[in-house]
Amino acid sequence: MKKVALSILFLLLGIIIYSSYKLIIIEKENIKLRSVINSVTKDNKTIKNSNINYQKQINILKDEKKDKWEELEEWKKTKIEIEEALSS
């Protein structure tokens, strides 16, 4: 009886130690993930802001060089049209 009780006790203790160990590892990983997420979020924000600035810059340039930009787009369309004709 005593032996059985001790075995159960050790088994339970083993389960507790194992699950605690697992818990600590996962929590550690979660902490690491949170910090990675924070830094990626920061990077995302930075690049998003820089892209917004680039877009603004593009809009200003497009406005300044509207006719030229349209001409370039038209030439690109013509190029695609000829390429399609060549590959037909």
Added chain:
Amino acid sequence: MEKDKNRNRRSPIFLIVSMLCFIILIIIIIYNFYSLNKSSTKNKELNNTLNTLKENYNIEINKESELKNNIDELNNIDNNISKTKEEVFKLASKLENKITNNETKYKIAYLTFDDGPYYSTDKVLDILKKYNIKATFFTIGLDKDICFDNKNYSCADTYKKIVDGGHTIANHTYSHLIFRGLYNNSELFINQVIKQEELIKDRTGVTTNILRFPGGSNTAKSLCRNDIDKIMKSLQDRHYGWVDWTAQDGDGGYLPSYEKAWSNFTNSINENIEVILFHDYSNITISMLPKAIEYLEERDYILLPLFYESIKVNK
């Protein structure tokens, strides 16, 4: 006996304590597994969030390089236009060869407008812009400071408008005075070509090397007689190419009606690479132009501006 009695007395307490310990251990295990489960779910959530963030980051990185390219394109827009134009002409040369060898159903039409610029050239440019079509303008220079068809306007700026529209600006001599000495001798003729070349360069910054003889090469040959070889040699020395035409609506001569112009035009379209002669002063041509463009496009013609390397440019 005494010992047994004591053990029996301790037994229930021992059992209760053991049970309590057991229950506490079980509670700890349940709590641990509950926390483990919660942490694992959180872990999955965090991994998903991280993946989404990384995906978004990659999207933004791609967007960034695209935007940077766009900025570069815009900052070097003139170079990019020239580069794309060069590529278009190289491809067009290949297409011309394919068409000549009957290897494609597609055809090419070069719309050309002679003797301008006029006040009405603006209308032609608007129509071409609407259809996203580039054409060729064989310009002259004499009497163009005042538009022939509207004395209140100057045609001096129209040369630049033609170039800004992406069209090919080409040489039709400065004076076009066919029967007043243009073809009298080779030197005079070449001087007229150079004078117009300089005028175009001055007004647009473009140096052209494509010429159309006023009246066409046959007129030049018949009027110049012995001097034509000299003219051709001089043109060659100046790296000029010259172009006639293969189709027209007859707007250079007497045109009684729109219908006549239309039938002239449609009857003359029968080659796979057409150079079509129009004059940008002709109101009939201008009113017919949208329909003419649609007519050609429906028949698989790709409408392009002339370029030096084209097989239609004689060298």
